[in-house]
Amino acid sequence: MAKASVHSLEGIRRTILDGLWSPGDRLQPTTLAEQFETSTTVIRESLTRLAGENLVVIRPNRGFFVPDLNLRELADITELRCSTEALAARLAVERGDVAWESELIAAHHQLSRTPRRLPEEPGTVNPAWSEAHRNFHHALLVPCNCQPMLKLSADLSNFTELYRRWAAPSPAAGKRNVEKEHQEILNAALDRDSEKLGELLDKHYRATVQVVMDAGLTTLR
CATH class of the missing domain: 1.20.120.530 (GntR ligand-binding domain-like)
Structure with a gap:
């Protein structure tokens, strides 16, 4: 996995686990790309991987979200x-x-x-x-x-x-x-x-x- 991808993956994981996002918040790839100084492609890849860890929810045609309270x-x-x-x-x-x-x-x-x-x-x-x-x-x-x-x-x-x-x-x-x-x-x-x-x-x-x-x-x- 490329260095930029690892950096964004770990960074996004940390912001979620640190509670910087609220339940159900939408995760904007463009905003995160600016924050972690990388491309939206890398961010989308990271968010998809985090979905596999139950830290991100993918909603078809809507995007990426922090899990809701359930x-x-x-x-x-x-x-x-x-x-x-x-x-x-x-x-x-x-x-x-x-x-x-x-x-x-x-x-x-x-x-x-x-x-x-x-x-x-x-x-x-x-x-x-x-x-x-x-x-x-x-x-x-x-x-x-x-x-x-x-x-x-x-x-x-x-x-x-x-x-x-x-x-x-x-x-x-x-x-x-x-x-x-x-x-x-x-x-x-x-x-x-x-x-x-x-x-x-x-x-x-x-x-x-x-x-x-x-x-x-x-x-x-």
């Missing part, structure tokens, strides 16, 4: 993620070695030391925390050594992260003890308790759906 879809995505990661976690526990344990501990340490909210904007998720969060969950599953499963997990994670960003300003998001959840997930992985690890991941992801519901962002439909 709790039914979020619930379905969460069901798929729970099932996928329960299997991936079991394989990771079976196949992971001591080096994996060390890398997972390091990823958790980075996550636990990174503020979840921006000090100057308490209602905004810290981009550095989001990156550390993705790295921790990725490190957890890497030893499963199944690339299609890891790719699916990453794509589903991107989708749910959008909702987490949009729900962040709500008081409902502040009531959750995410740090405790991550510590328990780490402990289960290090104890090689795949059953408990799967249960904790299931609870962890369903809690995000509950926060979105409590935040009143959307209703089940």
Whole structure:
């Protein structure tokens, strides 16, 4: 993939995941081409690739859009993620070695030391925390050594992260003890308790759906 394409792909992905666009916003290729100093052809290619990651919606004859709020879809995505990661976690526990344990501990340490909210904007998720969060969950599953499963997990994670960003300003998001959840997930992985690890991941992801519901962002439909 050409350097310009990689730059625009990563740039657009970051602006979406950082919550700089609102649900349902239209993504204009000409505007993005100016922003990332590239051609509209490169931008369209990037947007099409992001559609494959559930971060962009393509509407025939209308263009590219940020996904709309849809709790039914979020619930379905969460069901798929729970099932996928329960299997991936079991394989990771079976196949992971001591080096994996060390890398997972390091990823958790980075996550636990990174503020979840921006000090100057308490209602905004810290981009550095989001990156550390993705790295921790990725490190957890890497030893499963199944690339299609890891790719699916990453794509589903991107989708749910959008909702987490949009729900962040709500008081409902502040009531959750995410740090405790991550510590328990780490402990289960290090104890090689795949059953408990799967249960904790299931609870962890369903809690995000509950926060979105409590935040009143959307209703089940």
